[in-house]
Amino acid sequence: MTSEPIRLETPLNDELCERLSVGDRVLLSGVLYTGRDAAHHRLCDAAVRGEPLPFPVQGAVIFYAGPAPAKPGAVTGSIGPTTSYRMDPFAPRLMALGLKGMIGKGRRSPEVVSAMKQYKAVYFGAIGGIAALTARCIRESAVVAYEDLGPEAIFRLVVFELPLVVINDTKGRDLYDEALKTYSRT
Amino acid sequence: MRRVREISAGTVTETLRDLFIAANLEMGRDMQDALAKAAEEEESPLGRYVLQKILENMDVARKESLPLCQDTGLAVVFAEMGQEVHIVGGDFQAAVQEGVRQAYREGYLRKSLCDPLSRRNTGDNTPAVIFTEVVPGDRLKLIAMPKGGGSENMSCSAMLVPAEGKAGIVDHVVACVRKAGSNPCPPVLVGVGIGGSLEMSGVLAKKALLRPLGTANAHDERLAAMEREILEGVNRLGIGPQGYGGRVTALAVHMEMMPCHIASLPVTVNIQCHVARHREAVL
Secondary structure, three states: OOOOOEEEEOOOOHHHHHOOOOOOEEEEEEEEEEOOHHHHHHHHHHHHOOOOOOOOOOOOEEEOEOOOOOOOOOOOOOOOEOEHHHHOOOHHHHHHOOOOEEEEEOOOOHHHHHHHHHHOOEEEEOOOOOHHHHHOOEEEEEEEEOHHHHHHOEEEEEEEEEEEEEEEOOOOOEHHHHHHHHHOOO | OOOOEEEEHHHHHHHHHHHHHHHHHOOOHHHHHHHHHHHHHOOOHHHHHHHHHHHHHHHHHHHHOOOOOOOOOEEEEEEEEEOOEEEEOOOHHHHHHHHHHHHHHHOOOOOOOEOOOOOOEOOOOOOOEEEEEEEOOOOEEEEEEEEOHHHHHOOEEEEEOHHHHHHHHHHHHHHHHHHHOOOOOOOEEEEEEEEEOHHHHHHHHHHHOOOOOOOOOOOOHHHHHHHHHHHHHHHOOOOOHHHOOOOOOEEEEEEEEEEEOOOOEEEEEEEEOOOOOOEEEEO
């Protein structure tokens, strides 16, 4: 674990992604897009049909999240990561279109890890179950697509210093594997 | 002759509305203490960092009246209905669903239920999953348990061969937690139901999660011993908080059991994330 977190701003590019290593703590600022199960279905259906996506995917970072509703006057309700493996079938296609970062929790498939190497993209872990705290990092939040999906709509977020940990880097390394090697006593 | 005691459907609705809102904002003292203790004991730096953030989140959620987690859950309701209770002024099931509907609307909780095939959101977090038991007495106990999807997904049932016995059960539970890895937001609670039928083992596993944290099974020393053995086994895995590595993968293992068919050994593992929420009231 690095002692000082790395400050990063979106959009990301090859060079920024290649600088990150497994276990690095990152404070991410800038624009993110939320997207989870149903939104990924629609995004990839649109991509297959050759239609434009509802947000600029080049250099983008997707947060696998569906926020709780904002109270009147609040920017957002509680927000945090959902488990990422459910988006695995869609992620390589989005990386091929320029997606540079994914934020979620839990292990990715070998196909997704190898696509991250190929397209120089990074998977960040956000801590699950600290969604009131995470909401403090959100400066703006607005639905930009698929409003009918409710919490599964795509929100454009502006975040400030969202605390993350690099789970998979561009070299194919995996924090979960390395953690088990260090701590398993079986 | 025993007197019938009337409870209005409206009271059921109001009670469940308040219970679900409160459960989503603050965990029980037992969970808070267990997480604080884990933060002191965890040896991995990233693991300690995660646990400190979890403690900080509990403060923020309480002070700002925000849900601890954006996944405010499938609404699970356990109702223990005294047989002398008479629900008046409405239908019991409808009153429960209305309580859930009001909680998720008025409490700004996320509506997380959808049609399984079209995936269309039901819009109000109903229907709740309701387990009703008729018990002696004239009271109605209502337990509200918002259950997150990520940890529910990592749960598993198995119909073991009776010859596998205790060792088979221990192996099955540890393997389930190992396979779940970082997905269910460790440190987790592990609820285990043994016996009954396929579905009853699941109900027992879920009920086991309601027991005060870390208390051993009080009815059967064999289960209490297995709980300790499994907890040790799980915490040797090294998964740690959020899967970032460490000693604290589970905070507790709770087991419940009932007899089963001579041919069977049903075992269900119900995994609960570290946001273990439930509240109860007795009317």
